[in-house]
Amino acid sequence: MIFLISLCIALLFVILCSNLLIKKPTTFYVGAAIIGIASVVMTWADFDMPAIVNDWVLPIIARGGLTGALFVIVMYASAFPSRSLGAKIFMPIRGQISIIASILGIGHGIAYSKQYINMVVNGSGNLDVATIVFIIDSVVMSLLMIPLFITSFKAVRKRMNGKTWKSLQQSAYIFYFLLFIHVMLLMVPRALKGEMGYDLTVFVYGFVFISYFLCRVIKAVNKSNLEIIPKKQIVAMATALFLATLAVAVIMNTSTVNAKDENIKTKAGSSRSSGSTVDLEDGTYNGEAMGNNGNIGVDVTVKDGAITDIVITKFVDDKEFFDKDVDGKILIDEVIENQSTDVDGISGATYSSKGFLGAVDDALEKAK
Ligand code: HEM
Secondary structure: OHHHHHHHHHHHHHHHOHHHHHHOHHHHHHHHHHHHHHHHHHHHHOOOOOHHHHHHHHHHHOOOHHHHHHHHHHHHHHHOOOOOHHHHHHHHHHHHHHHHHHHHHHHHHHHHHHHHHHHHHHHHHHOOHHHHHHHHHHHHHHHHHHHHHHOOOHHHHHHOOHHHHHHHHOHHHHHHHHHHHHHHHHHHHHHHHOOOOHHHHHHHHHHHHHHHHHHHHHHHHHHHHOOOOOHHHHHHHHHHHHHHHHHHHHHHHHHHHHHHHHOOOOOHHHHHHHOOOOOOOOEEEEEEEEOOOOEEEEEEEEEOOEEEEEEEEEOOOOOOOOOOOOHHHHHHHHHHHHOOOOOOOOOOOHHHHHHHHHHHHHHHHHHO
16 A cells, blocks of 8 residues: 555656756755655654654655655666657656665665664574565665666766666666565565555555566567567556456455454454454463564463463563563553553554564464
């Protein structure tokens, strides 16, 4: 959802500002830098923001939605057939869009790196394979982005040998591939857990990246062999791809629909009487989820089908934001009282609260 909205904003921005992007690009670079710095400050300081900022503005600018959407436009600009309308609109401003996307990407990368640096420093022994792959992918992606970013500036490009510039720009394909992996590593587990809206996100990203790959292949084949793939076949292939991706999304949605119902709003106590929700097996279960500086661990005790006790077993977040003995106790009491993790977090400690509640959810999954 966030990606779709970001894509609409990015497209509108690019189309409406195309002339200005050519005439006054620096103004936009400065604007992007201000947005980038703002997203780092907002993410690191964990300010108490109005709901609209937390739910819409931050996801679009700080969580990578807008940078991803702008990179998608840059990708497609070169995938459109040479004399098509898409190429006419986007090719002349491709460099400028790429620079703006990179500046926002740097802001987003810095905003989120802190969390992962802390994880590596504080809990490297506990990092799972997916997280390690994600960190390596993000680092390589960032390293590739820097030379692509610098050489997108006209002044730099002019000073470079044409061939060197072209071969350096080829690394953009590796960057796009790593970007796809970056997003999938984050979104697929969430979709499989049944978190709201993530199946759509996986579908949209999957469709956008696979279609791009297909467009590039078709363009390359047509270029080398004088349009050997007729237009009708291209349309048929694109339709087949769309339907195949849609089918995968529907299958994923069906397989996760139960999880969706049972997630977050698990009401252990009332579950027995309602019959429609989940029974929890008695016992003590451990769970983990990522907080601000690393994984938060909990032991959740279930007795007679109800949550009776929660103990925080692992905690590396900063005390000034979330004191585990004070704020942790408040959340533990709320979860036990409501028999649900659908409670408000501690204000000013969004990530620690999310980590704690996520860890309880993880433990409750094992009790089902
Ligand atoms: C190199 C430039 C980067 C680009 C272009 C980029 C792009 C993206 C995109 C498109 C998303 C998905 C946004 C959405 O649809 O919700 C995302 C999410 C994310 N990225 Fe990056 N990223 C970059 C670097 C990094 C780095 C260096 C890190 C830190 C290790 C990082 C950590 C994250 C995290 C944690 C999320 C998930 C945010 C959330 O949903 O809460 N990214 N990124």
